[in-house]
Every structure is written in structure tokens, then in C-alpha cells.
Amino acid sequence: MQYLNRQGLSYQQLHHDRVGTLEAAIEAAKVVQDEVAVAEILVDAKGVVMSITPLGKKMDLERLNQMTRRNLQRIAQHQADRLFKDCEPGSHPPVAKAYGVHAVCDETLFSKQQIYIQSGSHTTLLRLSRDCFQQMMGSALKMSACVCTKEYKETPDEKAEAACASFDIKERLNKLYRLPPMPTVAARILQITQDIDASVDDLARIIEQDPSLTAQVLRQAGSALYGYRGEIKTIKDAVARVLGFERVSQIALSIAASKAFDLPKDGPLGLRNFWKHAMHCSLLVQRLAFHVPDKRVDPGMAYLAGLLHNFGLLLLGHLFKPEFGMLNKLAASEPFTELATLEKQVLGMGSAKELVGVGHGQLGSVLLEKWQLPEEVCATAAHHQEKDYEGEFQDYVALIQLANCLLKELELGDDLMPDDPLVYTRRLGMDADITFEVFEQLKQSSAALTDLAAGM
Template sequence: MTQQPDMDALAARVQQLYRLPPMPAIALRVMQMTAAPETTAAQLAGVIERDPSLAAQVLRYARSALFNYRGELHSVQEAVTRVLGFDRVTHLAVGIAASRSFELPRSGPLGLEAFWHHSLHCARLSLAIARRLPRGAARDRLDPELAYLSGLLHNLGLLLIGHLFPEDYRQLREAREAEPEVALSELEARIFGVSDQDEQAPLRVGHASAGGLLLHLWEMPEPVVTVAGMHEIAGYQGRHEPYVHCVQLANELLKERGIGDEQTRADPVAAARALGLNQPDLEQLLGTIDEVSAEIEDLARGLAA
């Protein structure tokens, strides 16, 4: 089993060293409403619609060809009840709001547009993988909508290290453009120059550690925190293992289409096997990417604007 860090101890140390952005108020409110079983779609929509930009982005997503909804949508409540559902709207709104905490370049390698292009694809594909799992232990322990949120936020640490260390992040972006064949974790280690045992730099080890810590501090669901922190560990075994494998498989399949923050190749069969999936399943999932890619590219441009 993969050894996981003591997140509370790390979080306490991080808060002493850095001024981290708080979870945006609207994201916090949406998460609180989700936790209350009596919350209605109208109440959720009312909170989101207090932020016109967020409401417009949720509606744009619901109106996209991803869902083939042929009717008119005039409100977030209609997006909830007719197209997306309560959980998806909640997760999308939280993801969009969370990304606003960071100031980053829009274009280029590891820019906001690339972040959203990858994250939306990963979320969509993680959902498809979760729904495709055969009956058994992995499927029984995995909520497809939470797999969607895990895919959507798994790279949030990229935004955090760009926000906290802009000069290092500039160098990382330049290195990614110059050496796309090198693993992102290797570039991060080279540029940040520290190891994961460095007591004075717990966020400078790379985006996975940074993202896991931030989402832990924001009190996001445990599977989402674990995926953010552990998604780069091959053969991960531990808490919330199916979610990690789900997002890892999504990322490996996305690399087959040149989508993601690095273009190094790994065989997706091992990740698929851990979830009980086979080659025909992988072919179907690759087809899913092709079906939605153009629409997601357009949505990513809008979210990064």
C-alpha cells in the first residue's frame, strides 16, 4: 500500500509558510448547500445566479453539444433539472469558482486555457470510465459524479504553484514547451530543486502535493484530495484507490490524443486492468474523447477568458 502523508501535519506547516488563497465564498456556499439534503435545485440555482459570470458559464456548459439538449435553457435551475443534475452543477460551479483564486497566463503551455482543456476532458472521461466499470469492488466503491469532480480538480495544484511561485512557474512553462517528452514531475523537481522530504518547501515539490494540500485545507471530499495528491503515483494502492486509478486511466487515454500537461507515453492497459476494463473498453473510451473534443476546446477557451 502506498504510504500517504499526514495531511493535517503538512497543512499546518504550509499555513505557517505561505499565504494560501481561501476557498472562494461562493464555492464554499455551494459545497455547504450540497451537504444539506433538504437543498432544492431552485435554492442551488439561486446561489449560483448571484454571480452572473458563474451562472453564464454553467449555462454555456449545459447548452453545449456535449449533452444534446434540444430545448431552450433560460436559467441555472433549468440547467439543473433538465440537463446536468444537482451534483454536476455543484461540481462544475465549485471548479470554476476555485480556479478564480489564481492569477495565471491564459495561453501557452500550462496556461489557464490548457488547464481547462485538460481538466474538462479528464472530468468527462473519468465519469465515462466510472460508469463503464463492471460490477464488483471498484464499481461499488466509486461514485461516478465524484469521479467527475476528481478529474476536474486533480491538477488544481498547477494553478496554486503558478500563483505562489510565478518565476518558477514561468521556467516550468518554458521547460514544458521545450521538452514535451520529459515527465512534468521531472521538470518540477529540476526547477524547484527540492525533494518531497524538504521540511521548508512542502509546496515546491510539484503540483500534485500542492493540489492535495490545498484541497485538504479547503475541506473537499476525501477522494478528490487523494486523487489530486496521488494521481502521479503509478500503481497506487491505498485509500480511494478506484478514484485514483480512474483519473490515471483518463489521463493515459488523453495522452493518446495529445491532451494533457505532458506527452510522455505510458501503457493505459495496466490502469484499465486495475479497474476491470479491457481493450474494447479502451477503444470505446477513446471514441468518447473524439466525440466531445471540439466542444470541450471551445468551452475551455470560454472558461479561460
Template sequence: MAAAARVEQFLNRKGLAFELVTVSEDPRGGLEAAVLGDGIDRRQVIRSTALIDVNGVLLVVHPLDSSPDLDAIAERTGRRLQPLTVTQAGRLFSDCAPGFVPPFGSAYNIPVLVEESLYQADRVVMACGSSSRLMIMAGREFRLAMAGSEKGHVTIRHSGQTANSITLEEVAEKLQKLYRLPPMPALALKILNLTSNPEASARELAEVIEYDPSVTAQIIRYARSALFNYPGQIDSVQEAVTRVLGFERVAHIALGIASVRAFDIPRQGPLGMDQFWRHSLYCAFVSQRLAPQCGVDTSLAYLCGLLHNFGLLLVGHLFPTEFEELNRLRAANPEVSMRALEQQVFGDSDEQQMLTVGHGVIGGILHKLWQMPDPVIKAAGVHQQMDYQGDHKTYVTMVQLANALLKEKGVGDEFNPDDVGYLAEQLGLDTGNLDRLREDVEQVADDLDSLAHSLSS
């Protein structure tokens, strides 16, 4: 694929010169991955973000290392716009690869708002609709292409240098030295100790959990849910263990509920506690369903899915101001990877630059300090690394595949497309397996949503 057909038609009609350069094709990572992978000067790269309200779509064109300021745009346009969903963008830019939307709104009959600093550029690099090529234009040609567009200061910030190479041990050392990391809550620690004792009984687990009325109520609610269709009445944790859920599943869901109490983050937003629980429960469910097909422990797979995103909670707990900005950036840029947004928010501070390694690594460090099982540590720590090859790879890949499938439902903390087929192949699964997984998720979606709402409130 060269440039998108509409883009080439538009530029040729205008008589504007441009150059196409080949980049390493990685549709999973979008524009960000194309730029990082081929050594292009990020300062010259521009991005297009499509926003929508009841009056239609607006295309915002801005530097790569910035994001639309929805408040500033609302003040300028009088419109309260929100990012398009992946599905909406796919329909509107049907001749473009996902994540490679070009800035030429006129080619699609869409009005454009341009960050005015771009009008000073001598040269710009941009998506042209293809996942294997980028377009280069001289500043003059770009300004002519943007004729008729509005311009203004419409971005949140211009930052985001890539972090220097830093080892996991250095990140862990700096985190513990600079910040006070939350200890594992006492109830969670007791539950974790019980799970490591092969002689522990259902009665002992119930006694530990029932010291906490809130966790008790959540476990009973979980056992009574339509997820399990148990025909009888469940009135105690011990009944939930022995009749419906089993020892390990009760222990793991209680461990998750108790562990979350170590963190204080807002409920709202795509990274807030409401969406955290929704994402975690869905991922745990899918990971658990994948486990028998992949020959690994079902209960451990559930725990990997449930706890894989704890790094976001730690980031929100330690850095509430930055987390608020990250939450806003996530809402405004659904097609951008979390790694890119984390680099943007934390890349300027010398002390915080280690956080540009991603929330996954941070979560893995926390799980290691809390002495979680090794597969849980690894699934959290490297779930953002699609090319991971190492210990407990099967658990990691299951979580990655679960996240990729859940993106199709709008569940998760990012929506840049993943290569579902590649991940499935790594686990020895085919399209039939994936279709059955999707059907399983659809059948329990309402129950998982209800349970997530209950856990976050």
C-alpha cells in the same frame, strides 16, 4: 531487446566500444524512471531531445538534469524549433521504445547539437532504444560517436536533485507556514456547502450561482452545448439544473469555475489556464463515463477528474517565476514526466524543495484545506503515483486512466506514455471498453474544446 538495430549498426560500423546494462523495465516512466529505479549516477546520464521546424529535425543531446534552451538554440541555428509530438517521434525512431531515444543522430540521418559540457565527461550513460537496457560509453568513444555534430551551450539549467524523504504532513505544515495559501472563494464555499446538504433544492443552487453573472453564463452555455443535445431553450441556471444537467453536475462545474478564481496564472503554454481547462474538462468527461463501469458515483468521479490538477494552479499562483520556467521546460521536453521537471525546477531551494513531491501532492493538500470530498483529495494527491494502493483507489485509477487515454489525443500536462492496459485491468475493463471511451471522446471533442476556451477567457 538489446540496443536499437540502427544504433548497433552505426556503432559497429564506427568500431566504437560500448557496454549495455540491464535496468528495471518500466516503459511508462521513460529514461527518468530507468535511472531512478536502478541507482545510476544521474550526473553521468545524457538525454536526447528531438526538435523540429519546417526545415526538418534536429537532435539535441544534453545532460539528464537539463533541458534544451529553445531561445539559445534559435540564436545559434537561426531556426525556431519545437519538440516533436509523441506520434512524430514514434515514426522517426520506429526501432526505439517511447522515451528512450539514443543520442546518435547519424544513425537516423538527423543532425545533432551537443551541449558542449558533455565533451569533458569521462563516462556517459544513455538510452540505446531499449526500455530494459542503458548504454555506457567512455568519454573518448562518445566524442568519436559525436564526430560531425555541432556543439554549444544550449541548455537551460543543470539542477534537479531528488527531494529528501518528506511526509505529507510535513509538506502541508511547511506550505502553510512559509506561504499564504489562497482561501476557497466565497461562491465556491457556498456551493460546496450546498452539495453536502441532502435537502438542498435546485432553486437554492440556482440562487447562489446567479449572484455571479459570469458563472451563470458559463453554466447556461454548458447546458446548451451539443454535449447534451437538449432540444429546448435554456435561459436560467434552474432550467439547466432541472431539465438538462441535474443538481450535482451543475454544482460541480460551478464549483470548479469559482475555485479557479483563487489563482492567477498565465493563459499561454502547455501549463497555462487555456490547457488547464481543456485537460480538466476532458478528464472530467472520461472519469464520468468510467464511473458506471467501475461501480462508483458518477458525479463524484466527474469532480475528481475536474479538480485533480489544481496543484498546478497553486504552484503557478505561489511561484510565478518558477512556473514560467516549468512551462518552458514542459514545452521543450514533452517526453519527460512532470515529477522530473518539478524536481529540476524546485530541487535547489531548501525552502521550496518540498515541492519536488509533485503538484499532485500539493493539490491534494489544498483540497484537504478546502474540505473537498475525500475521493477528490485523494485523486488530486496521488494521481502521479501509478502504483498507488490505498483509500479511494478506484477514483484515483479512473483519473490516471483518463489521463493516459487523453495523452493519445495530445491533451494533458505530460506525454510520457502510460501503461493503459495495466490501468484498465485494475478497473476490470477490456479493450472494447477502451475503444468505446475513445469513440465517446472523439464525438464530444469539439464541444469540450469550445467550452474550455470559453472558461479560460
């Protein structure tokens, strides 16, 4: 309101009881929804843009980016709150000039006799005349109705169609491309994990047949991360004294399985960053799993899902080297663009022309199913790029998404596109304060995890 006062723009305040959402405020103030303008913050490498639309509509980013030659993406509400520092969280006045940013505006708003906007407080709306609203918009870029669309929600029929499309993708991949078999050592370790009568001796015997794998497992056990100060000479020592049967088998399985791929080490999607992210994610999801209500998530299975959920990147680099190289460069130059968006630009080109619309998640799930990994792991790989996924293993998917969201703070993961961790804590029914406490503890182990990843 201070900005409006300084500009000499008149407005009327509509006070109402304190509410938690704009929709509730509109109902309390008896305002017509079509006359309400809302702000949404978009970002790309060039900076911030405020999108101003009627409530219930959003900018079509694909069309907007084509018209503006930008690569704008949406950010989460808690990230947008940082721009509106003088406002209550979630109350964002659509006054771009007050915050020093450019604006794009749905042109239909300019024809309204009056416009209602948030004031920055959850107890007050502001009403502006058409002339005052137009003055407030100033040099905002007007967008036609074709660029502004109603908020979209997937219908049950569309979800069923998506499931059929996923099946078609698996069929197409298996027919057109030669998927690598699981390495022999990895396959034998997997068999051991599924054998209830298997012993530590059985596991050690398999791992010790591969000297490099043995060295990596022993290095894991000797890490400062686990705080064991004694000497660890054998795989049996690593199991009995430090890591346990499940952890050793999972680490060994992941390392052995990754040997099926030939991938560049450098770049945001290269092997170095793959393992750095995988090591952080797996430990974080395991620790978070203990705080999911009703024991809905098994911590050990969550750890394995964290290690393997991005295996599709390895398969992508193995099958389609030119496309992977291009994707790796794009990810480096556009870190604040979702990887799923970049994949749509690259997949469908060259030798990957049959994979239009397929992300690395679905690619990885096809391979992990072929290798007969647990259903929870396959589902997590398949759906971790889907923000609103609902299904049998949705808790595992949401937990991976929560971990990936938090790890962006450490600049780890597929991309650095801001996300809201509270979306996932609410979905999982987790205490947000405990979640952030677990993450803070993990951050203290980040150096040790990074050191371990460097040797893989």
C-alpha cells in the same frame, strides 16, 4: 535473426514452449538469469536510445542523463513494441543497429562467456558467444556498474516514511505560505452539495449572484455536447432540462473555486490548457467509472475528481509566479519529459526553496483538504502522479491516471510522455476493449469540450 545473419554473426537457437514472459522463457530453457541481456527503450527530444542491461537491472536515468547530457525517459512496453515491428509484442531483441538506434550497454555483459537474448518470438531464445555479442554491440556506449542498478521496489517501511513526509509537507505549507481561502460563492456551493435538503432553487440562487458564473453554466448547458435544442434561460432550466443538480453544482464549484488564482492563460500549463484538459478528463473518467467492476467508483465523484485533480498547478502559479513561469517554459520545450521530473528541477528554487521534492499533486491536495473537499477528490489530487499508488481511494487515482494516459493521444495533460493504458485497466479490472470504445466516443465530443473550455 535476419540482421545477425546478414552480419555473419553466429548464434544458437533455444526453442521452448510458448510463454508469456521472458522470466518464464528462461525457466523453460533452463538459462541462468545473469547471462540474459534485455533491451529497454529510452526517449527524449533528441531521439531514441536502446538501454541494454542484464535481466533484473535498469539504467539509473539520473546518472545516465548526467553522463550523456540527455533527458532520457522510459516508455511503456506497448510503445516500445512499435519499434520492434517485426517481433511479437513484448519480445524485444537487444540489437540496436538492427533498428537504427543508438545503444548504451552495461559493461558487465562484455565479460560473460555467453549471452542469451530474446529473438522476437516467445518460443525461442538466442545464445551468443562473448565475441559475437561484442561484435553485435558495435559502437554501443559502455556504462559502468554505478549507472546500472537493480530494479527498485518500495518497502512497507519506506511507504510509511513517505506518508510521514507527506504530513510534514502539509504542515510546512500551512506555516510558511498563505494559502488562498475558498471564494465565497464556491464555499456556499460546496455547502449546498453537502446538504441533503438543498433544492434546485437554493443552488440557482447562489449561482445567479455571480453573473459571469451564471453565463458559464448556461453556456455549458447549451453546448452541443448535451444535444438539448430548447431554450435555456435560467440556472433552474439548466438543472431540470439538461445537466442535473450534481453536474451543475460540480461545474459551478470548479469555476468559482478557480477564481482564487491569478494564472497566465498561455503555455501548456496555462489556464486555457488547464480547462481543456479538465473538461476532457472529467467527462472521460465519469464515463469510464460506469465500467469499473462492483461499482467501486462513483461516477459523479469521479467527474469532480477529474475537474479538480490538477488544481495544484493553479496553486503553484498563484504562490510562485517565477517558478511557474519557468516550469511552463520547460513543459513547452520538453513535452516528452514527465512533469514530475520538471517540477523537481524547478521547485526548491527561489521563493519555493522549501518545496524540494513536492509535486503539484501534493500542493493541490493540501489546498483541497483545507477547503474541505471530499476525501476522494483530495486523494486523487495528492496521488495522481504516483504510478504505483496503493491506498483507500486507489481506484479513483487509477481511473484518473487511465484517463490522463488516454488523453495524451489528443496532446492533452501535464506531458506527452508515453504511458501504457493497459497497466491501469488491469489494475481496475476493466475490459480494455470497452475502455478504448469509451475513449473513441469521447474523441467525437472533443471539439465541443474544447469550445466549452475556451469560455472558462
